[in-house]
Amino acid sequence: xxxxxxxxxxxxxxxxxxxxxxxxxxxxxxxxxxxxxxxxxxxxxxxxxxxxxxxxxxxxxxxxxxxxxxxxxxxxxxxxxxxxxxxxxxxxxxxxxxxxxxxxxxxxxxxxxxxxxxxxxxxxxxxxxxxxxxxxxxxxxxxxxxxxxxxxxxxxxxxxxxxxxxxxxxxxxxxxxxxxxxxxxxxxxxxxxxxxxxxxxxxxxxxxxxxxxxxxxxxxxxxxxxxxxxxxxxxxxxxxxxxxxxxxxxxxxxxxxxxxxxxxxxxxxxxxxxxxxxxxxxxxxxxxxxxxxxxxxxxxxxxxxxxxxxxxxxxxxxxxxxxxxxxxxxxxxxxxxxxxxxxxxxxxxxxxxxxxxxxxxxxxxxxxxxxxxxxxxxxxxxxxxxxxxxxxxxxxxxxxxxxxxxxxxxxxxxxxxxxxxxxxxxxxxxxxxxxxxxxxxxxxxxxxxxxxxxxxxxxxxxxxxxxxxxxxxxxxxxxxxxxxxxxxxxxxxxxxxxxxxxxxxxxxxxxxxxxxxxxxxxxxxxxxxxxxxxxxxxxxxxxxxxxxxxxxxxxxxxxxxxxxxxxxxxxxxxxxxxxxxxxxxxxxxxxxxxxxxxxxxxxxxxxxxxxxxxxxxxxxxxxxxxxxxxxxxxxxxxxxxxxxxxxxxxxxxxxxxxxxxxxxxxxxxxxxxxxxxxxxxxxxxxxxxxxxxxxxxxxxxxxxxxxxxxxxxxxxxxxxxxxxxxxxxxxxxxxxxxxxxxxxxxxxxxxxxxxxxxxxxxxxxxxxxxxxxxxxxxxxxxxxxxxxxxxxxxxxxxxxxxxxxxxxxxxxxxxxxxxxxxxxxxxxxxxxxxxxxxxxxxxxxxxxx
RNA sequence: GCCGGGAUGGCGGAACUGGUAGACGCGCCGGACUCAAAAUCCGGUGGUGGUGACACCAUGUGGGUUCGAGUCCCACUCCCGGCACCA
Numbered sequence: 001x002x003x004x005x006x007x008x009x010x011x012x013x014x015x016x017x018x019x020x021x022x023x024x025x026x027x028x029x030x031x032x033x034x035x036x037x038x039x040x041x042x043x044x045x046x047x048x049x050x051x052x053x054x055x056x057x058x059x060x061x062x063x064x065x066x067x068x069x070x071x072x073x074x075x076x077x078x079x080x081x082x083x084x085x086x087x088x089x090x091x092x093x094x095x096x097x098x099x100x101x102x103x104x105x106x107x108x109x110x111x112x113x114x115x116x117x118x119x120x121x122x123x124x125x126x127x128x129x130x131x132x133x134x135x136x137x138x139x140x141x142x143x144x145x146x147x148x149x150x151x152x153x154x155x156x157x158x159x160x161x162x163x164x165x166x167x168x169x170x171x172x173x174x175x176x177x178x179x180x181x182x183x184x185x186x187x188x189x190x191x192x193x194x195x196x197x198x199x200x201x202x203x204x205x206x207x208x209x210x211x212x213x214x215x216x217x218x219x220x221x222x223x224x225x226x227x228x229x230x231x232x233x234x235x236x237x238x239x240x241x242x243x244x245x246x247x248x249x250x251x252x253x254x255x256x257x258x259x260x261x262x263x264x265x266x267x268x269x270x271x272x273x274x275x276x277x278x279x280x281x282x283x284x285x286x287x288x289x290x291x292x293x294x295x296x297x298x299x300x301x302x303x304x305x306x307x308x309x310x311x312x313x314x315x316x317x318x319x320x321x322x323x324x325x326x327x328x329x330x331x332x333x334x335x336x337x338x339x340x341x342x343x344x345x346x347x348x349x350x351x352x353x354x355x356x357x358x359x360x361x362x363x364x365x366x367x368x369x370x371x372x373x374x375x376x377x378x379x380x381x382x383x384x385x386x387x388x389x390x391x392x393x394x395x396x397x398x399x400x401x402x403x404x405x406x407x408x409x410x411x412x413x414x415x416x417x418x419x420x421x422x423x424x425x426x427x428x429x430x431x432x433x434x435x436x437x438x439x440x441x442x443x444x445x446x447x448x449x450x451x452x453x454x455x456x457x458x459x460x461x462x463x464x465x466x467x468x469x470x471x472x473x474x475x476x477x478x479x480x481x482x483x484x485x486x487x488x489x490x491x492x493x494x495x496x497x498x499x500x501x502x503x504x505x506x507x508x509x510x511x512x513x514x515x516x517x518x519x520x521x522x523x524x525x526x527x528x529x530x531x532x533x534x535x536x537x538x539x540x541x542x543x544x545x546x547x548x549x550x551x552x553x554x555x556x557x558x559x560x561x562x563x564x565x566x567x568x569x570x571x572x573x574x575x576x577x578x579x580x581x582x583x584x585x586x587x588x589x590x591x592x593x594x595x596x597x598x599x600x601x602x603x604x605x606x607x608x609x610x611x612x613x614x615x616x617x618x619x620x621x622x623x624x625x626x627x628x629x630x631x632x633x634x635x636x637x638x639x640x641x642x643x644x645x646x647x648x649x650x651x652x653x654x655x656x657x658x659x660x661x662x663x664x665x666x667x668x669x670x671x672x673x674x675x676x677x678x679x680x681x682x683x684x685x686x687x688x689x690x691x692x693x694x695x696x697x698x699x700x701x702x703x704x705x706x707x708x709x710x711x712x713x714x715x716x717x718x719x720x721x722x723x724x725x726x727x728x729x730x731x732x733x734x735x736x737x738x739x740x741x742x743x744x745x746x747x748x749x750x751x752x753x754x755x756x757x758x759x760x761x762x763x764x765x766x767x768x769x770x771x772x773x774x775x776x777x778x779x780x781x782x783x784x785x786x787x788x789x790x791x792x793x794x795x796x797x798x799x800x801x802x803x804x805x806x807x808x809x810x811x812x813x814x815x816x817x818x819x820x821x822x823x824x825x826x827x828x829x830x831x832x833x834x835x836x837x838x839x840x841x842x843x844x845x846x847x848x849x
Numbered sequence: 850g851c852c853g854g855g856a857u858g859g860c861g862g863a864a865c866u867g868g869u870a871g872a873c874g875c876g877c878c879g880g881a882c883u884c885a886a887a888a889u890c891c892g893g894u895g896g897u898g899g900u901g902a903c904a905c906c907a908u909g910u911g912g913g914u915u916c917g918a919g920u921c922c923c924a925c926u927c928c929c930g931g932c933a934c935c936a
Contacts, residue, residue, distance in 0.1 A: 072936050113935065185934075196934040244853055248931075251852050322932050326850040355850090374850085447933095454934065523934070563930055565853075570933095598855095599929075606929085635874070636861055640854095642929070644861055648875050656874080658889095703865085713863070716873035723873090792869045797917040799869055823903085837916060843868050847916045 030668055030764045034661035034757070036625025036654075043756035044145060052772050053147040055103050057551040064100035065552045066092040067532055069560030069568075070107045073133035073155075074114055077140045079600045079607065079633075079645060080561065082617045086630045087597060087639050087711075088559045089146045093752035094705045096147070097776035103552055105535040106141060106148040108134050110157035111459045111524045113196060119458075119490035126458040127486030130157055140618060144626045145755050154538045156527035161534065162460035163481030164544035165526055170463060170474045171582055177223045180472060183451050186319045187215035193493045194455040200319040207493075214316050219453035219520070220462060224574045228253055228445050231573055240593030242640070245565045252566050254446025259430045261366065261439040263289060266338040266347060273297065273339055273350070276361040276444055279371065280433070281425035284414035285389035286366040287379065289339045290332060290353040295363045298352040301335045308333050308352060315354050330355045330378050342438040343429075344415070353378065361444060369404065376404035389413050390422065450571065452523045457495035459521025460484065467508035467515040475517075476509050482517065495519065528568055529575035532558075532590060545584050558591040559639075565596060595709060598642040607645075615645050627754040628654040634711040634753050656719065657757055660746070663722065664761045667743055670736070678737025680782050687738045688783075690728045694742050695783035697721040701749045702776070711753065718749055748777050793818045794845040795827040803844075811838050818844035 031038070047053065057063075068088035071081050085106075092104040108130075115126035122129070134155060141148070154161050172178045186195040188205035194217075199206045224231075232253045235246045258278035265272060273289060291297050293315035302309040311333040318324050332353035339348045348366075355374055356365055369379035369386040379386050388400040390409040398405040408422035417425050433439030453462065461482040463475040475482055485503055488496040497503045498519045508515040536549040554576075560568075569591070576590040599606060602613040620629050632653035637643040683691060697717045704714035725742060728735040744765060751758040751771055762771035786807050791814060793801040801821040805814055815836050818824060828848050835847040 069936095074936090109936070194934075197932095198935045200934095248853050252932085254852095320934080323850075326932085328850090330850095450933080456934085524936070525933095528936085561930090561936090562854080563936080566931060567933065568936080601929085638862085641862090642855080646861060646875070649861060652875050655889095662889095708865070710863095710865085712861095713865090713873080716863075719873055790869095794868085794917075797868090797915095802869085835916060837868090839868055843917095845868075845916055 030665050032665060034658045036627060036657070036757070039760045040143070040145065040626055040756040043759040044142070046759065046770060047145075047147075047772065050770070050772075052770075053104070053149050054151055055101060055149050057548050058101050059551065061101040062099070063103065063552060064092075064095045064557070065103045065555045066095065066557045067105065067535070067555045067559070069558070069564065070109050070528070070531060071137065072109045072112055072114065073130055073137055075133045075136070077137055077617055079615050079617055080597075082144065082629060083600055083633050083639075083643060084559060084561065084597055085141065085144065085146055086633050087595065087709075088557075089144075089630075089755075090634060090705070090711055090752045091557055091559070091709070092147055093755060094776070096772075097748075097751065097774065098706070099775060102147075103152075103535070104146070104148055105152040105538075106146070106150070107153055107531060107535065107538075108137075108155040108157075109524065109528050109531070110134065110155045111521070111527060113456070113458070115458045116456065116490065120492075123491070125486060125488055125490055127157070127488075130458075131155075140621075143621055144630065147755070152535050152538045154531065154534060156460075156524075156531065157458075157484075159481040159483050160541060161531075162522075162527065164534070165460060165522065165530065166463040166475070166480050166482060167477065167544060168530075168579070168582070168584075169522075169526075170477070172222065172578060173474060175582075177226060177578060178220060179223065179449075180218055180220050182216040183219045183221075184214045184216055184320050185219075185455070187213045189213060191493045195319075197319060197321045200321070200324075203318060203324070211317055212319050214318065214320055217455075219451050220464075221449040221451050222574075222578075224450045224571070225445060225447055227574055227577050228255070228447050230577060231447075231570065234573075234589060238589060238594075241591075242594065242596055245562075245569070245594060245596060248565050249570055252447065252570065254444075256444050256446075258442060258444055259426075259433065259439050260362070260442045261342060261433060263339040263342060263348070263366065265350075266340060270337065271297075273364050274362045275364045275366045276442065277366060278444075279368065279422075279426075280429045280439075281408075281411060281417075281420075281422040282368040282371045282389055283343065283366070283429055284411070284417065285368040285370045285387045286341060286348065287369060287385045287387060288348050288367045289350045290356050290365050290367055290378075291335075291350065292356040292358040292363040293352055293354065294358040295352070295356075297337070297350070297364070298335070301337070301352065305336065308335060311352060318354075325354070325357065328354055330374060330381070332378065332382065334382075342433060342436065349384070351378075351382075359448060360446065370400050371404055371406055373404045373406065387413060393421070450523075450525075450574070452526055453518075453520040454523055455495060455498075456521055457484075457488070457490070457497055459524060460527065461497070462518040462520050462522060464518040465506055465508060465515045466518060467511060467513065469513060470508055470510040470515075472518075473508055473510050473515070479509075484521070495521075525568060525571045529572045530579065532572070533576075533579070533585060545579075549584075550586050553585055554587050554589060555591045557593045557595065559595045559597060562596040562598060562640075569594070595639055597639045598637070600643045600645055602645045615647075620650065624650060624654045625756075627757045628657060631657065631715070631754050635715045636712065638710045638712050657754065660722070660750075661757065661761070663725070664743060664747070664764060667739065668764055668766075673736055673740040674733050675737050675740060677733040678741055680780065683738070684732075684734065686727055686730075687734055690724055690742065691738050691780075691783045692786070693721055693724050694738075694745055695779050695781075698745060698749065698777060699779045699784075702779070705752065714749070715753065718746055722746060745777055747771070748774065789841060791818065792843045793821050793824050794843065795824060796847060797845060800824050800827050814838055814844060819846065 066088055068084050092102050096102045110130050115130050118129050119126050186200050188195050188208050188210055190208035190210035191205060195205055200212050203212055205212055232255055235249055256278050258276055259280040260274060260276050263273045293312040298312055302312045332351040335350045335352060337350040339350050341348055367375040369375040370388045371390055386400055388398060389411060390405060391398055391412045392409050411417045411420045411425050430441050461484050463482045465473045465475060467473050490496060504517045504519050506515055506517055532555050533545055533549050533553060536552040537546045540546050572590055579585045602615055605611060607614045632650045636649055700717050701714045704710045725739055728738050747758045747761050759771050788804050789807050791803050792799060793803060801823040803817045803821050805817055831848040833846060833848055837845040
């Protein structure tokens with residue numbers, strides 16, 4: 001049972017001696033000095049012995065699912081992890097004190113590239129390497145005292161985990177949400193292998209140094225685009241998400257309304273060119289066309305013209321990363337074709353250009369250099385005409401020679417459409433084209449389907465068998481999981497399972513003839529797209545999810561790095577909706593509230609081994625203890641902001657905990673406290689003042705922890721409160737009782753942040769029941785009463801004086817007192833008072849001529 | 850290149866809804882304790898001028914709105930995150 005909130009002078013209390021430290025079990029004398037390691041050992045032993053963080057589903061209690069993004073087991077925790085997990089732990093512990101049934105699980109995002117790299121470097125297979133890392137990092141998390149329910153731990157590299165995503169993949173395949181097509185990868189022609197984008201450095205393979213080529217291979221895709229509309233619309237309902245993240249996702253999904261226009265080619269036998277534009281109002285300014293290097297028109301031209309062929313080949317000598325493509329110098333080659341403008345009938349040259357992407361829209365564009373910056377730069381370079389067709393509605397006329405004008409405006413040089421606004425012209429031109437059968441209004445999305453095939457070893461096998469006769473055949477459910485062999489030799493490049501007949505040789509489930517398994521593995525975002533659901537029922541080997549998921553989901557608070565704002569969070573949202581439509585979960589969105597933490601920097605730069613500016617949290621835990629690390633990291637900056645690491649700041653945190661320890665020690669050493677002497681009624685002024693400060697602080701800290709998540713200001717407020725304690729150490733029983741109330745509340749308020757030291761201090765304060773079972777204290781409204789208020793007085797917005805007035809003074813009185821203040825008199829003397837603005841509780845501004 | 854974010858003392862940061870700029874901590878300076886040092890405790894600490902009361906300047910840069918701007922608007926500089934195969 002929980003001990004109630006701390007109550008002071010409860011009516012009818014007969015025992016006035018609140019505690020007797022000398023008779024408390026275990027500690028006859030409190031340690032004089034703060035010994036973080038002894039304290040942390042004791043607290044952790046208690047939690048383990050009592051299984052304090054094990055949670056069970058309890059429909060009678062309000063649940064709170066608090067989740068931090070699980071780590072990739074790279075070997076050791078880094079400071080970013082410590083920050084992420086401390087934030088999650090503070091929120092979890094706070095919510096628990098608020099009476100919620102809190103689930104805080106932890107697991108391992110265990111598949112991924114680094115294990116393969118480590119395998120090459122150290123000649124350890126990815127499996128054992130990963131599991132060793134997990135064991136070490138788990139011990140680190142335990143040392144940090146995070147309140148995880150370890151019984152739910154999972155690792156995505158375990159077949160008991162990935163079998164269910166193989167199962168779901170086949171369900172989605174069945175449903176038509178999975179398909180196979182060719183798609184481009186980074187190909188290293190020397191190592192004969194596919195490279196990840198990060199393995200392409202300046203266009204070359206990181207190991208071989210060879211120029212990377214884009215190459216097409218067959219891959220599996222998930223139809224995330226089937227959910228484009230819902231993924232976009234549902235963002236509006238995610239009130240608990242940061243605006244910045246929602247904006248990024250909206251832009252990523254990129255819904256746009258435009259017109260698909262057909263341009264005939266002068267050679268009547270030629271297929272027409274289809275383009276998509278969001279600016280049909282600029283159609284009359286189109287002076288040339290451009291197609292992607294992979295566009296059939298460019299490919300056909302390459303057959304005829306060696307120069308075009310060379311250009312198209314050179315376009316392939318770039319990785320697949322959009323950043324690389326966009327940063328290239330805009331180049332093109334003119335084709336031996338002319339397009340016909342659908343309205344003017346003018347002939348337009350057609351280029352193949354490296355800035356047109358086959359993956360977006362139709363792979364062809366109409367270029368309007370007057371009103372698009374890229375088109376403008378390209379036109380300048382190749383001396384193509386630039387025509388102004390949009391004019392500003394008012395103000396200076398547009399100078400098209402200085403640069404493209406991309407705003408909306410009024411049409412000029414557009415024949416029958418002159419004088420229309422851009423918005424009207426959009427509709428009129430779209431109608432015109434539709435009538436002529438040359439175009440139609442269309443919605444275009446930037447979002448592309450999710451390619452999930454990876455040509456790598458250390459991932460979950462894709463449960464498909466390729467049969468010469470039957471094609472791609474799903475592995476029967478009864479044969480799942482397809483287990484990844486872990487006892488492999490990992491040397492050189494290429495995936496071991498692609499060379500392992502024992503893995504890939506099998507028979508076709510349909511016809512029984514010899515067939516081969518798919519040797520690709522899933523993108524690791526696949527695992528991280530549903531792990532949060534599996535934590536609800538990680539032990540179920542009969543089903544992916546069960547009714548426990550209905551109790552815990554959705555996640556009430558998700559915490560992770562801002563770098564996951566788009567990909568991970570969008571894939572997880574998509575997965576959740578797909579799982580919902582499979583009847584696996586009951587809600588629409590996986591994460592009700594999202595907190596995106598900032599990076600941790602050292603000397604103004606991201607920590608990295610190459611820069612040699614890393615901080616190892618383990619060394620810190622070893623020297624100053626977990627509580628100090630937790631305290632510093634929460635005090636140094638609010639969670640969403642980048643955090644600048646400071647060793648000096650760590651010392652400051654340790655010093656604070658020593659002071660706190662000493663404060664409690666000295667207080668306890670004084671012997672029992674008569675708490676009734678601190679009854680709120682009739683306290684001396686300075687005692688009432690401290691008590692008011694306490695309850696004001698409690699109100700602020702509660703708000704900071706619950707609503708604002710600004711733990712740095714919560715800690716600062718507690719420090720301020722502690723700094724006021726000496727005002728009441730006056731040797732009176734009343735002062736001592738108030739100080740006692742303050743100290744107990746300080747320990748409670750700090751409990752979510754520094755759980756070990758507060759656990760021990762709470763016991764030293766004479767409580768038989770552990771702090772972990774205690775509720776968050778309540779604010780005593782009676783303590784907040786003030787007789788007087790201070791107002792700041794400004795003259796013309798500059799601070800000139802301060803006045804104290806009775807709390808219930810009316811505005812007229814405040815105004816009079818403000819005008820009468822000495823320094824206000826000096827600044828208003830001989831000038832006319834024009835206006836007096838009174839801001840309640842705060843300030844008076846006297847406006848003079 | 851495109852999308853998102855940030856910039857406040859010597860440093861990390863505070864100022865929550867347009868209302869006291871610099872809370873809290875670090876560092877530094879001075880003092881106490883000590884044979885001495887460390888640790889600890891007490892006091893001071895944005896800049897300039899003034900013995901002082903005070904005054905002026907100051908939130909990346911330049912403009913604007915307002916009685917009042919760190920906060921809102923416009924333009925720019927630099928830094929950070931993401932860009933679909935790092936996680």
